[in-house]
Amino acid sequence: MLTSDFDYDLPPELIAQEPAPVRDGCRMLVMDRHTGALEDRIFRDIAEYLQPGDLLVANETRVMPARLLGTKRGTGGAAEVFLLRQHGTPLENKSALWEVLVRPGKRLKPGTGAVVDFTDAAGEVALSAEIVNWVEDAQKGERLARLSTTLASLDEALHAVGHTPLPPYIKDYAGDEELYQTVYSRRESSAAAPTAGLHFTPELIDRLREQGVGWETVELEVGLDTFRIVDEDDPTKHVIHTEYYSVPQHTVDAIAETRARGGRVVAVGTTSVRSLESAWDAEAGTVTPRDRETTSLYLLPGSEFHVVDALVTNFHVPRSTLMMLVSAFSSREHIMAAYAHAISERYRMLSFGDAMFIH
Structure with a gap:
């Protein structure tokens, strides 16, 4: 076989x-x-x-609304964070660690203080992701990110800024x-x-x-x-x-x-x-x-x-x-x-x- x-x-x-x-x-x-x-x-x-x-x-x-499109704090460069799975238990209702994939990977390395901000429909920052560590035994460069929000909960923030991810072979679907x-x-x-x-x-x-x-x-x-x-x-x-x-x-x-x-x-x-x-x-x-x-x-x-x-x-x-x-x-x-x-x-x-x- x-x-x-x-x-x-x-x-x-x-x-x-x-x-x-x-x-x-x-x-x-x-x-x-x-x-x-x-x-x-x-x-x-x-x-x-x-x-x-x-x-x-x-x-x-x-x-999940796992695809997050934002900007890197300090430079304003475009950045993407893709949520894979929650890591451990929520730190509180407004903060949690997640295993994520990021783009561009070279500019969002742990230990550099890299933070990505995500804005809602009104243009206000509703969610931030600080890249804090590598995931142990990572296969694709997965990182740990600390998500935090000023809204009532992370769930509310994710639904304010996140997008439903589609498979990589589906291009430009806007429905x-x-x-x-x-x-x-x-x-x-x-x-x-x-x-x-x-x-x-x-x-x-x-x-x-x-x-x-x-x-x-x-x-x-x-x-x-x-x-x-x-x-x-x-x-x-x-x-x-x-x-x-x-x-x-x-x-x-x-x-x-x-x-x-x-x-x-x-x-x-x-x-x-x-x-x-x-x-x-x-x-x-x-x-x-x-x-x-x-x-x-x-x-x-x-x-x-x-x-x-x-x-x-x-x-x-x-x-x-x-x-x-x-x-x-x-x-x-x-x-x-x-x-x-x-x-x-x-x-x-x-x-x-x-x-x-x-x-």
């Missing part, structure tokens, strides 16, 4: 630069994971492939940032959206519930490494990123009930897959509750799936761990044939693109 086995030619014009006009009106490629048989459908048709007693499990994380959030998102904890869920509408979820399909959630805090391609020729040498995830008791109970009545567990997105399979307790032979634990689960062809029976997903970046995950869920041959079909049929690809349903 080589990383190049999961590569394919992605025409740049097929990378969706904006969401579908109607969330559940996008296209959906349906694939039988065992035979590779394909059908071209519309996303709302997923109701025809779900049975009473099936259970959908979605990642309810919400994308509604809320369209890069799922309709069921809750706590802001991610740097990227769990994009398979972008296709669901409240009306579709209600219709599925009326049909007897269950709906439960997990939370996995999606990091920027979700966009990272595998550089090693041997994919087994790749060190996958670590993310925090939670699986609540009510979801564990719903999975047990689904299994008892012969229904299927349908993961909405690869992040839900990683959460559910990470929560599998082999000794107990069941899923167990998890509360913000870490996972570095790496699913490759040959990996076993204990919890997930079907998968709603998007089309993924070539040579990514996500290509390997969906190949593990079906087979490399079936997935590559499906992608070749999608490209020939001009499906819209990646985060804002069309969907797949693998069952």
Whole structure:
């Protein structure tokens, strides 16, 4: 097995630069994971492939306003701070340490007193970031920044100055940032959206519930490494990123009930897959509750799936761990044939693109 086995030619014009006009009106490629048989459908048709007693499990994380554009104090030079994750506990309501990426890196080094100020819509400084240290074992030059504000809280300040980050392959999108959030998102904890869920509408979820399909959630805090391609020729040498995830008791109970009545567990997105399979307790032979634990689960062809029976997903970046995950869920041959079909049929690809349903 080589990383190049999961590569394919992605025409740049097929990378969706904006969401579908109607969330559940996008296209959906349906694939039988065992035979590779394909059908071209519309996303709302997923109701025809779900049975009473099936259970959908979605990642309810919400994308933070993590992209901060400001100026370096003292010089006025443009600077960007990208929030990755909070470091430790808040120092107080108006101050906290965060792990961040910065640009320009050479001018925002720890120990130099570098501070970046961010202004609100009225032009007033609402948030400041002092670069105080390097992150231990950093892979991409991550730094620790002390965020502080004069507003009532950091949360208020972030929403006054921050922007929802979009994937690097989406250029110049100026539409509604809320369209890069799922309709069921809750706590802001991610740097990227769990994009398979972008296709669901409240009306579709209600219709599925009326049909007897269950709906439960997990939370996995999606990091920027979700966009990272595998550089090693041997994919087994790749060190996958670590993310925090939670699986609540009510979801564990719903999975047990689904299994008892012969229904299927349908993961909405690869992040839900990683959460559910990470929560599998082999000794107990069941899923167990998890509360913000870490996972570095790496699913490759040959990996076993204990919890997930079907998968709603998007089309993924070539040579990514996500290509390997969906190949593990079906087979490399079936997935590559499906992608070749999608490209020939001009499906819209990646985060804002069309969907797949693998069952």
